[in-house]
Amino acid sequence: MSSSPNAAVAASGILKVPRIHIVDNVVALNATQNAILQIQADADFEWWWLSISRTNALLKALIAEAGSGNRQFIYSGNPQAQNFQGILVDNLAGLVANNGALPIGVPYVMPAGRTYTHQFTDSSGAQNTVQFAYHGFALLRVAQ
Amino acid sequence: MGSWNISFDRPPATLAKQLMLPRLMNLLVNPFAKAVLAGQSDFQSAVYEWGGNLALDHDLQVAHGLPQWPMIEFSNPALGASKTGRSKILLPDDFVLLSYWASASSNVKGGFRVMVYDVNRRRALTVRPVNFNTLAGIGSAPLFLRRPYPFGKSVNNSPPQAKITIVNLETVGNTIQFGFYGVIAPGYVQP
Numbered sequence: 001m002s003s004s005p006n007a008a009v010a011a012s013g014i015l016k017v018p019r020i021h022i023v024d025n026v027v028a029l030n031a032t033q034n035a036i037l038q039i040q041a042d043a044d045f046e047w048w049w050l051s052i053s054r055t056n057a058l059l060k061a062l063i064a065e066a067g068s069g070n071r072q073f074i075y076s077g078n079p080q081a082q083n084f085q086g087i088l089v090d091n092l093a094g095l096v097a098n099n100g101a102l103p104i105g106v107p108y109v110m111p112a113g114r115t116y117t118h119q120f121t122d123s124s125g126a127q128n129t130v131q132f133a134y135h136g137f138a139l140l141r142v143a144q
Numbered sequence: 145m146g147s148w149n150i151s152f153d154r155p156p157a158t159l160a161k162q163l164m165l166p167r168l169m170n171l172l173v174n175p176f177a178k179a180v181l182a183g184q185s186d187f188q189s190a191v192y193e194w195g196g197n198l199a200l201d202h203d204l205q206v207a208h209g210l211p212q213w214p215m216i217e218f219s220n221p222a223l224g225a226s227k228t229g230r231s232k233i234l235l236p237d238d239f240v241l242l243s244y245w246a247s248a249s250s251n252v253k254g255g256f257r258v259m260v261y262d263v264n265r266r267r268a269l270t271v272r273p274v275n276f277n278t279l280a281g282i283g284s285a286p287l288f289l290r291r292p293y294p295f296g297k298s299v300n301n302s303p304p305q306a307k308i309t310i311v312n313l314e315t316v317g318n319t320i321q322f323g324f325y326g327v328i329a330p331g332y333v334q335p
Contacts, residue, residue, distance in 0.1 A: 077233025094284025
Protein backbone atom coordinates (compact mmCIF):
# COMPACT_ATOMS: atom_id res chain seq x y z
CA MET A 1 0.00 0.00 0.00
CA SER A 2 1.14 3.47 -0.75
CA SER A 3 1.51 5.84 2.14
CA SER A 4 1.46 8.91 -0.10
CA PRO A 5 -1.59 11.19 0.22
CA ASN A 6 -1.34 11.62 -3.52
CA ALA A 7 -2.07 7.99 -4.21
CA ALA A 8 -5.77 8.81 -4.53
CA VAL A 9 -5.26 11.54 -7.14
CA ALA A 10 -7.13 10.98 -10.39
CA ALA A 11 -5.30 9.80 -13.47
CA SER A 12 -5.28 13.36 -14.76
CA GLY A 13 -2.67 14.16 -12.15
CA ILE A 14 -4.77 17.03 -10.85
CA LEU A 15 -5.86 17.20 -7.25
CA LYS A 16 -8.90 19.40 -6.76
CA VAL A 17 -8.32 21.20 -3.50
CA PRO A 18 -11.42 22.96 -2.16
CA ARG A 19 -10.81 26.68 -2.17
CA ILE A 20 -12.85 29.83 -1.66
CA HIS A 21 -11.70 33.14 -3.05
CA ILE A 22 -13.17 36.15 -1.30
CA VAL A 23 -13.77 39.72 -2.40
CA ASP A 24 -14.53 42.03 0.52
CA ASN A 25 -15.47 45.65 0.32
CA VAL A 26 -17.05 48.28 2.49
CA VAL A 27 -18.78 50.60 0.07
CA ALA A 28 -19.32 54.10 1.33
CA LEU A 29 -22.81 55.50 1.04
CA ASN A 30 -23.85 56.16 -2.56
CA ALA A 31 -20.28 55.61 -3.68
CA THR A 32 -18.63 53.61 -6.43
CA GLN A 33 -15.61 51.59 -5.37
CA ASN A 34 -13.39 48.95 -6.91
CA ALA A 35 -12.02 45.76 -5.43
CA ILE A 36 -9.69 43.22 -6.97
CA LEU A 37 -9.82 39.46 -6.85
CA GLN A 38 -6.50 37.85 -7.69
CA ILE A 39 -6.42 34.12 -8.18
CA GLN A 40 -3.77 32.45 -6.09
CA ALA A 41 -0.57 31.90 -8.03
CA ASP A 42 -0.08 28.25 -7.08
CA ALA A 43 -2.91 26.84 -9.20
CA ASP A 44 -5.69 27.59 -11.63
CA PHE A 45 -9.06 27.96 -9.96
CA GLU A 46 -12.15 26.10 -11.13
CA TRP A 47 -15.17 28.23 -10.23
CA TRP A 48 -18.34 26.29 -9.32
CA TRP A 49 -20.52 28.49 -7.14
CA LEU A 50 -20.97 32.15 -6.31
CA SER A 51 -22.44 33.32 -3.02
CA ILE A 52 -22.91 36.87 -1.86
CA SER A 53 -23.65 38.66 1.38
CA ARG A 54 -24.35 42.37 1.65
CA THR A 55 -25.75 44.84 4.14
CA ASN A 56 -28.33 46.33 1.80
CA ALA A 57 -29.73 45.01 -1.49
CA LEU A 58 -29.37 48.39 -3.19
CA LEU A 59 -25.91 47.56 -4.38
CA LYS A 60 -24.83 47.00 -7.97
CA ALA A 61 -21.82 45.13 -9.23
CA LEU A 62 -19.73 44.83 -12.37
CA ILE A 63 -17.08 42.16 -12.86
CA ALA A 64 -14.37 42.16 -15.51
CA GLU A 65 -11.60 39.73 -16.23
CA ALA A 66 -8.26 41.40 -16.80
CA GLY A 67 -5.57 40.07 -19.04
CA SER A 68 -7.77 39.01 -21.91
CA GLY A 69 -9.18 42.24 -23.21
CA ASN A 70 -11.01 43.07 -19.99
CA ARG A 71 -13.82 40.68 -20.72
CA GLN A 72 -16.98 41.74 -18.96
CA PHE A 73 -19.02 39.16 -17.09
CA ILE A 74 -21.88 41.63 -16.70
CA TYR A 75 -22.82 44.11 -19.40
CA SER A 76 -25.72 46.12 -20.66
CA GLY A 77 -27.52 44.53 -23.57
CA ASN A 78 -27.97 48.03 -24.90
CA PRO A 79 -24.51 49.35 -25.81
CA GLN A 80 -25.83 52.91 -25.73
CA ALA A 81 -26.83 52.68 -22.10
CA GLN A 82 -25.45 55.60 -20.13
CA ASN A 83 -23.90 55.32 -16.72
CA PHE A 84 -24.37 51.56 -16.53
CA GLN A 85 -23.52 50.38 -13.03
CA GLY A 86 -24.25 46.69 -13.28
CA ILE A 87 -26.43 44.06 -11.75
CA LEU A 88 -28.12 44.28 -8.37
CA VAL A 89 -26.16 41.82 -6.28
CA ASP A 90 -29.28 39.92 -5.21
CA ASN A 91 -29.90 39.14 -8.89
CA LEU A 92 -26.47 37.58 -9.01
CA ALA A 93 -26.45 35.22 -6.03
CA GLY A 94 -27.49 34.74 -2.43
CA LEU A 95 -26.33 33.04 0.70
CA VAL A 96 -25.25 29.44 1.06
CA ALA A 97 -27.22 29.37 4.30
CA ASN A 98 -30.40 30.02 2.32
CA ASN A 99 -29.56 27.57 -0.45
CA GLY A 100 -29.07 30.70 -2.51
CA ALA A 101 -25.61 30.23 -3.94
CA LEU A 102 -25.66 30.42 -7.74
CA PRO A 103 -24.26 27.35 -9.47
CA ILE A 104 -22.04 28.33 -12.36
CA GLY A 105 -23.68 26.43 -15.18
CA VAL A 106 -20.39 25.51 -16.74
CA PRO A 107 -17.59 25.56 -14.18
CA TYR A 108 -15.19 28.26 -15.29
CA VAL A 109 -11.44 28.00 -14.93
CA MET A 110 -9.78 31.19 -13.76
CA PRO A 111 -6.07 31.12 -14.54
CA ALA A 112 -3.56 31.35 -11.71
CA GLY A 113 -2.53 34.92 -10.97
CA ARG A 114 -5.24 36.53 -13.08
CA THR A 115 -7.12 39.48 -11.63
CA TYR A 116 -10.80 40.23 -11.70
CA THR A 117 -11.97 43.77 -11.15
CA HIS A 118 -15.14 44.27 -9.14
CA GLN A 119 -16.90 47.60 -9.24
CA PHE A 120 -19.51 48.18 -6.54
CA THR A 121 -22.03 51.01 -6.57
CA ASP A 122 -24.18 51.65 -3.54
CA SER A 123 -27.52 53.43 -3.75
CA SER A 124 -28.83 52.59 -0.28
CA GLY A 125 -27.68 55.80 1.26
CA ALA A 126 -25.72 54.01 3.93
CA GLN A 127 -22.45 52.16 4.22
CA ASN A 128 -22.75 48.76 2.53
CA THR A 129 -20.54 45.85 3.52
CA VAL A 130 -20.33 43.26 0.78
CA GLN A 131 -18.62 39.92 0.35
CA PHE A 132 -18.42 37.84 -2.82
CA ALA A 133 -17.38 34.23 -2.22
CA TYR A 134 -16.13 32.27 -5.21
CA HIS A 135 -16.39 28.60 -4.34
CA GLY A 136 -14.47 26.02 -6.28
CA PHE A 137 -11.28 24.09 -6.49
CA ALA A 138 -7.63 24.85 -6.92
CA LEU A 139 -6.46 22.59 -9.73
CA LEU A 140 -3.21 21.40 -8.21
CA ARG A 141 -0.86 19.42 -10.39
CA VAL A 142 0.55 16.54 -8.41
CA ALA A 143 3.49 14.31 -9.24
CA GLN A 144 2.32 10.71 -9.08
CA MET B 145 -52.83 15.78 -37.54
CA GLY B 146 -51.01 18.61 -35.94
CA SER B 147 -47.56 18.59 -34.61
CA TRP B 148 -48.65 18.50 -30.98
CA ASN B 149 -49.03 14.74 -30.88
CA ILE B 150 -51.97 14.90 -28.51
CA SER B 151 -53.96 11.75 -28.03
CA PHE B 152 -56.85 11.25 -25.64
CA ASP B 153 -56.86 7.47 -25.71
CA ARG B 154 -53.49 7.09 -24.10
CA PRO B 155 -51.71 8.81 -21.26
CA PRO B 156 -49.62 11.84 -22.15
CA ALA B 157 -45.97 11.29 -22.77
CA THR B 158 -43.94 11.53 -19.62
CA LEU B 159 -42.15 14.83 -19.45
CA ALA B 160 -39.38 15.50 -17.04
CA LYS B 161 -40.19 18.38 -14.72
CA GLN B 162 -38.42 21.68 -14.54
CA LEU B 163 -36.41 21.66 -11.39
CA MET B 164 -34.59 24.37 -9.57
CA LEU B 165 -31.35 23.46 -7.94
CA PRO B 166 -32.36 24.93 -4.58
CA ARG B 167 -35.50 22.84 -4.74
CA LEU B 168 -33.50 19.77 -5.59
CA MET B 169 -31.32 20.39 -2.61
CA ASN B 170 -34.36 20.66 -0.37
CA LEU B 171 -35.72 17.28 -1.31
CA LEU B 172 -36.18 15.00 1.62
CA VAL B 173 -34.01 12.42 -0.05
CA ASN B 174 -31.28 14.35 -1.76
CA PRO B 175 -30.85 12.90 -5.24
CA PHE B 176 -27.29 14.11 -5.35
CA ALA B 177 -26.48 11.87 -2.42
CA LYS B 178 -27.81 9.03 -4.50
CA ALA B 179 -25.47 10.04 -7.29
CA VAL B 180 -22.55 9.90 -4.88
CA LEU B 181 -23.52 6.40 -3.86
CA ALA B 182 -23.74 5.50 -7.54
CA GLY B 183 -20.02 5.97 -7.87
CA GLN B 184 -19.33 9.63 -8.39
CA SER B 185 -16.00 10.44 -6.89
CA ASP B 186 -17.01 13.54 -4.99
CA PHE B 187 -20.17 15.26 -3.88
CA GLN B 188 -19.59 18.52 -5.71
CA SER B 189 -19.00 16.66 -8.92
CA ALA B 190 -22.11 14.62 -8.28
CA VAL B 191 -24.20 17.77 -8.10
CA TYR B 192 -23.20 18.65 -11.62
CA GLU B 193 -23.03 15.17 -13.08
CA TRP B 194 -26.50 14.38 -11.83
CA GLY B 195 -27.77 17.90 -12.34
CA GLY B 196 -26.32 17.77 -15.81
CA ASN B 197 -28.88 15.24 -16.80
CA LEU B 198 -31.69 16.92 -14.99
CA ALA B 199 -31.44 20.63 -14.44
CA LEU B 200 -28.47 21.55 -16.57
CA ASP B 201 -27.22 20.23 -19.85
CA HIS B 202 -24.41 17.81 -19.48
CA ASP B 203 -23.09 18.47 -22.97
CA LEU B 204 -22.37 22.07 -22.07
CA GLN B 205 -19.75 20.98 -19.62
CA VAL B 206 -17.26 20.38 -22.38
CA ALA B 207 -17.51 23.93 -23.60
CA HIS B 208 -15.97 25.75 -20.61
CA GLY B 209 -17.54 29.01 -21.58
CA LEU B 210 -17.21 32.40 -20.02
CA PRO B 211 -20.17 33.07 -17.69
CA GLN B 212 -22.16 36.10 -18.78
CA TRP B 213 -24.97 38.22 -17.40
CA PRO B 214 -26.20 40.44 -20.27
CA MET B 215 -29.01 42.63 -19.04
CA ILE B 216 -31.21 45.66 -19.44
CA GLU B 217 -32.57 47.96 -16.83
CA PHE B 218 -35.06 50.74 -16.40
CA SER B 219 -33.35 52.74 -13.75
CA ASN B 220 -32.79 56.45 -13.43
CA PRO B 221 -35.35 57.03 -14.80
CA ALA B 222 -37.50 54.14 -13.69
CA LEU B 223 -40.20 52.82 -16.00
CA GLY B 224 -43.23 55.03 -15.45
CA ALA B 225 -46.53 53.85 -14.01
CA SER B 226 -48.32 51.47 -16.41
CA LYS B 227 -45.79 52.29 -19.13
CA THR B 228 -44.34 49.92 -21.69
CA GLY B 229 -40.61 49.87 -22.27
CA ARG B 230 -38.80 48.26 -25.18
CA SER B 231 -35.17 47.39 -25.46
CA LYS B 232 -32.79 44.92 -26.99
CA ILE B 233 -30.12 42.73 -25.49
CA LEU B 234 -27.28 42.45 -27.96
CA LEU B 235 -25.45 39.20 -27.40
CA PRO B 236 -22.03 37.92 -28.34
CA ASP B 237 -21.74 35.15 -30.90
CA ASP B 238 -22.31 31.67 -29.48
CA PHE B 239 -24.15 32.89 -26.41
CA VAL B 240 -26.12 30.07 -24.81
CA LEU B 241 -29.01 30.99 -22.51
CA LEU B 242 -29.19 29.06 -19.24
CA SER B 243 -31.70 31.06 -17.23
CA TYR B 244 -33.51 34.38 -16.90
CA TRP B 245 -33.39 36.64 -13.89
CA ALA B 246 -35.42 39.70 -12.99
CA SER B 247 -36.22 42.16 -10.24
CA ALA B 248 -38.50 45.12 -9.65
CA SER B 249 -38.46 47.79 -6.99
CA SER B 250 -42.25 47.72 -6.72
CA ASN B 251 -44.26 44.51 -6.75
CA VAL B 252 -47.66 45.44 -5.32
CA LYS B 253 -49.70 44.70 -8.44
CA GLY B 254 -47.48 42.11 -10.01
CA GLY B 255 -44.39 44.15 -10.77
CA PHE B 256 -44.00 43.86 -14.52
CA ARG B 257 -44.63 41.58 -17.44
CA VAL B 258 -42.07 40.77 -20.04
CA MET B 259 -41.88 39.38 -23.55
CA VAL B 260 -38.69 37.94 -25.02
CA TYR B 261 -38.15 37.60 -28.77
CA ASP B 262 -35.22 36.11 -30.66
CA VAL B 263 -34.68 38.69 -33.39
CA ASN B 264 -32.43 36.74 -35.75
CA ARG B 265 -34.56 33.60 -35.67
CA ARG B 266 -37.81 35.58 -35.54
CA ARG B 267 -39.12 33.41 -32.77
CA ALA B 268 -40.93 34.46 -29.61
CA LEU B 269 -39.52 32.86 -26.50
CA THR B 270 -42.58 33.95 -24.56
CA VAL B 271 -45.86 33.63 -26.42
CA ARG B 272 -47.69 36.05 -24.15
CA PRO B 273 -46.38 38.58 -21.67
CA VAL B 274 -45.18 36.72 -18.61
CA ASN B 275 -45.20 38.02 -15.09
CA PHE B 276 -41.59 38.44 -14.09
CA ASN B 277 -41.94 36.28 -11.02
CA THR B 278 -43.34 33.38 -13.00
CA LEU B 279 -40.64 33.65 -15.64
CA ALA B 280 -37.57 34.25 -13.59
CA GLY B 281 -36.12 34.20 -10.14
CA ILE B 282 -33.18 36.08 -8.81
CA GLY B 283 -29.63 34.90 -8.37
CA SER B 284 -30.48 32.98 -5.22
CA ALA B 285 -33.39 31.13 -6.83
CA PRO B 286 -32.68 30.52 -10.51
CA LEU B 287 -34.85 28.42 -12.78
CA PHE B 288 -32.60 26.71 -15.27
CA LEU B 289 -33.79 25.80 -18.73
CA ARG B 290 -33.89 22.07 -19.24
CA ARG B 291 -32.22 22.61 -22.59
CA PRO B 292 -29.88 25.57 -22.86
CA TYR B 293 -30.84 27.79 -25.76
CA PRO B 294 -28.10 28.80 -28.22
CA PHE B 295 -28.70 32.19 -29.84
CA GLY B 296 -26.22 31.30 -32.56
CA LYS B 297 -23.94 33.55 -34.51
CA SER B 298 -24.33 36.87 -36.26
CA VAL B 299 -26.46 36.86 -39.39
CA ASN B 300 -25.60 39.42 -42.09
CA ASN B 301 -23.67 41.47 -39.55
CA SER B 302 -26.64 41.39 -37.22
CA PRO B 303 -25.45 40.04 -33.86
CA PRO B 304 -27.59 37.60 -31.92
CA GLN B 305 -30.09 39.67 -30.03
CA ALA B 306 -33.24 39.48 -28.00
CA LYS B 307 -35.98 42.07 -28.14
CA ILE B 308 -37.40 42.72 -24.69
CA THR B 309 -40.78 44.32 -24.07
CA ILE B 310 -41.60 45.20 -20.50
CA VAL B 311 -44.95 46.41 -19.17
CA ASN B 312 -44.97 48.01 -15.77
CA LEU B 313 -48.05 46.82 -13.87
CA GLU B 314 -47.51 49.21 -11.01
CA THR B 315 -49.10 52.59 -10.45
CA VAL B 316 -45.74 54.03 -9.52
CA GLY B 317 -42.44 54.25 -11.34
CA ASN B 318 -40.64 50.90 -11.25
CA THR B 319 -36.91 50.31 -11.23
CA ILE B 320 -36.53 47.13 -13.24
CA GLN B 321 -33.67 44.82 -14.08
CA PHE B 322 -34.06 41.93 -16.47
CA GLY B 323 -31.39 39.76 -17.96
CA PHE B 324 -29.99 36.46 -19.02
CA TYR B 325 -27.50 34.17 -17.40
CA GLY B 326 -25.55 32.07 -19.82
CA VAL B 327 -22.23 31.13 -21.26
CA ILE B 328 -20.32 31.56 -24.48
CA ALA B 329 -20.08 28.07 -25.88
CA PRO B 330 -18.87 27.90 -29.50
CA GLY B 331 -20.09 24.82 -31.28
CA TYR B 332 -22.74 23.94 -28.74
CA VAL B 333 -25.62 22.03 -30.29
CA GLN B 334 -28.73 21.12 -28.40
CA PRO B 335 -28.91 17.36 -27.85
